Amino acid sequence: MVRPREFDDDEAAEGLLGAFWRHGYARTSIPTLTDATGLLPGSLYAAFGSKEVMFRIAVERYIAEIRRALTTEKRGLDALRHVLDTVVRLTAKDPERRGCLVLNAIPESTTMAPETRQALQGGLDEMRRLLRGHLREAAADAGARIDVERLEALCFAAAVSTRVLGRAGQPRRLLQGIADGAVAAVRDALAQAT
Amino acid sequence: MVRPREFDDDEAAEGLLGAFWRHGYARTSIPTLTDATGLLPGSLYAAFGSKEVMFRIAVERYIAEIRRALTTEKRGLDALRHVLDTVVRLTAKDPERRGCLVLNAIPESTTMAPETRQALQGGLDEMRRLLRGHLREAAADAGARIDVERLEALCFAAAVSTRVLGRAGQPRRLLQGIADGAVAAVRDALAQAT
């Protein structure tokens, strides 16, 4: 190495994430990204190679951030409630109502590279697995035989729609109703199967 | 009138709808729209005025189409199940997996004119009202006092996420699980409150 980078990779990635999260992929131009990162086009392309790679970096960073925010020491139904409540809180407290970077990008991902689409799918899969784990735990703890697949689908639907409707500017009351509805459905299913 | 239009307004609108549904707003260029409608730029602009108005026409047409598809003579819980099953069927049977024009457009609607955003909100509101009506009917028919607001949120979440995850290419099994989960939650709530 001879001339060191003047910028911090992490800060640059954070800037990319902020821009793509707010504006989506297509509406984020290179000038937007230079503003968001403080880097000039040449530096951005030297570091990342293409706009789509910059987006992929942002997606991976976003998923890691969400993973951290949803990690909990709680178990079973408590953990499930905590996850869905956290999704509601994160969504509603954002004054810009940016929703979810991954879900926002799904509609415009049809023409993206397989690697990018896979990164987005990975985000969805991880959320689903997280919910499934807590559901299985809840069933085991209660000694109840519940339809995990169906309840997992319902909880996943709650998380997804909360994020989407958050971006749509729907009131927090609705988002909380979704989370409460899903948790109540799981609680009732557990109670009935015990 | 002196020189009559050579094209049919309805066919043109259908072409606009097809293009915007498949590609979203930003990625649909005027050349794409001339291909989809068979009209040249001049004719499109003479007839509609701007790309965003063309989009609004498409949204209104889309909402009318969905309204027709979800209208049923059934009542209460049967109607609710019918609506959610129809959403699943429409979503999964589309080989292009275009999802919902309205929900697809939400992330990129932030910079659109208030009129356009209102048209999109109108689509969401209409879906919510439809579900609420069937839920109230179901509660009245069963003589049950249920938490309509929460169950409405849950069913709305099911419909929204089905469409979004359809565009994401998720398997039909998941989409059906969401609908079944929501219907089961309503059924259980009714049974418990009777």
Add this chain to the structure above:
DNA sequence: GGGGTTATTGACTGAGCATTCAAGAACTGG
């Protein structure tokens, strides 16, 4: 301190975008 390597700079390129418009074509009423 100089040679070799890599980073930064910002103007530049070519393509594609939404939109316009002047010219010509098609029709109606008189």
Add this chain to the structure above:
DNA sequence: CCAGTTCTTGAATGCTCAGTCAATAACCCC
């Protein structure tokens, strides 16, 4: 069949986009 009106045509306009590159600057090692 002509005057008047509206529609169609497709090239042109000005802009913005993603991506490039030659010049310059910064640094390390010897």
